[in-house]
Amino acid sequence: MNHARVLYHMVRADFLERVRRYSFLLTLGFAVYLGYAVYAGQIVVQLGDYRGIYNSAWLGCVMMLVTSTFLTLVGFYLVKNTIQRDRQTRVGQILATTPMSKPFYTLAKTISNFAVLAAMVLIMACAGLFMQMLQGEDRHVHILQLAGPLVVFGLSAMAVTAALAVLFETLPGLRSGLGNVIYFFVWITLLALGAGNVDKARRANQQAYFPDYAGLAIVLGQMQARLRQIDRLYQGGASINAGSSGNPATKHFLWTGLHWNWAILLSRLEWIAVAAGLALLAASFFDRFDPARQWRSAAAMQPAQAPPPGTQEIFASATQSAQPTVHLAPLDRGRNRTRFLSTVAAELRLMLKGRSWWWYAVAAGLFIACLASPLDAARGGVLIAAWVWPTLLWSPMGSREARYGTQSLIFSSQHALQRQLPAAWLAGVVVALVAGSGVGLRLLLSANWMGLSAWIAGAIFIPSLALALGVWTQSSKTFEALYTVWWYIGAAHHIPGLDFMGTTAASSTPGIYLVAGIVLFAAAYLGRYVRLARG
Secondary structure (H helix, E strand, O other): HHHHHHHHHHHHHHHHHOOOOOOHHHHHHHHHHHHHHOOOOOOOOOEEEEEEOHHHHHHHHHHHHHHHHHHHHHHHHHHOHHHHHHHHHHHHHOOOOOOOOHHHHEEEEEEHHHHHHHHHHHHHHHHHHHHHHOOOOOOOOOOOHHHHHHHHHHHHHHHHEEEHHHHHHOOOOOOOHHHHHHHHHHHHHHHHHOOHHHHHHHOOOOOOOOOOOOHHHHHHHHHHHHHHHHOOOOOOOOOEOOOOOOOOOEEOOOOOOOOOOHHHHHHHHHHHHHHHEEEEEEEEHHOOOOHOOOOOOHHHHHHHHHHOHHHHHHHHHHHOOOOOOOOOOOOOHOOOOOOOOHHHHHHHHHHHHOHHHHHHHHHHHHHHHHOOOHHHHHHHHHHHOOOOHHHHOOOOOOHHHHHHOHHHHHHOOOOOOHHHHHHHHHHHHHHHHHHHHHHHHHHHHHHHHHHHHHHHHHHHHHHHHHHHHHHHHOOOHHHHHHHHHHHHHHOOOOOOOOOOOOOOOOOOOHHHHHHHHHHHHHHHHHHHHHHHHHO
């Protein structure tokens, strides 16, 4: 009973602390936007030329699919900071002195993550209800049909996401920005496993178990089976279209809801068991806030060791007996000339510090591939890889000072705003130009001025986005999450309007992203000015 009480208060305190953050409000705003996107037709679930009539059954399944796909991605980045926050606030050191076990701690953090993500599922349920009223195709509300798919599928998917966030935080190699990027591909893999089993699930009538993290196979499989009964000419196929991709649905059919059976419920219970297993697995990697087990070298730990007993008293008496009078030299304004290029070089060294030889080997290989591949393949394929490889170089821009506590040193220098911020931005632009220089050189030699302008706009937009997000959020995680998703949806799929790299002539919008880069830099400048003004 005592353990249950401690667990409740830990989860409650963690949940209340998170919901007071701006990041939680932004994520809830994103959930509301997803509901609006479904209402406005920007996100559409289609089966060939068909979509369901907007009743409770159809909207419950649509909102579930949107939740299990989009919000499981965004939600991970929202909750992947719970252990790190305890570490930074020194709460972890207090918890380490208690009898609390490591499995109990990681399980409590998983449940608190799940509580935050469950709030987003509730928002999607409310959005589905409002959408049914606004669309007016069928205003008869059936709560079980509307909320059932979200509860059974949405919450189980969120449980796995919550556990993965805790696991990634306990693994030394994944708790950093690299883990944020790797999770995106884990998420893609999990969705692909479900999408690849849609036909199998339809033929088995959900009587067999399939790896279906998001519920895609079960829900879309039943929808296809129902549509085949209505239209014998329906040849199969289902999709979740975002933006302007895909042809709009021209036909409607009546979807009466999911056919529930024990196989479906047991499959979701298995995913909840997977989430519990991941939480317990995280306990085996959890360091219990022990500095000796943290991922750092012995040399870095040496200054943090406590001095021998009595050393403090000897040092204090020595310093008190001889306190030299210190006079600061006046600032020589005659020598205070701008060394902007030296500052840019220093920012580049900071960005590249710690990169191993194999990182440069991969970058060099991508450069050679850009030169050796046909121009269309290099522009539409290799460049995509070349400009995602330096993601972890760009992500600390604007937030590095907050992360390492050097604001007082850097921001107190003369003309810090006019020099350091533009130098950091220019260093990021240089990284983008060099990383994609193989394609840029090819476009220049072939006199493809439209493609070259799109390439330049992309090289300016990427570091501008990183700098603006870093300055305003004081975190590198926002850029890592947003850029990875934008890169996958826009550039990798060559969607016009979202392709900031200009990978094809049809998807190139250089003017928009050039202006966006300038606006983002101005936003970063304004954000840094506000912080300096507040002191």
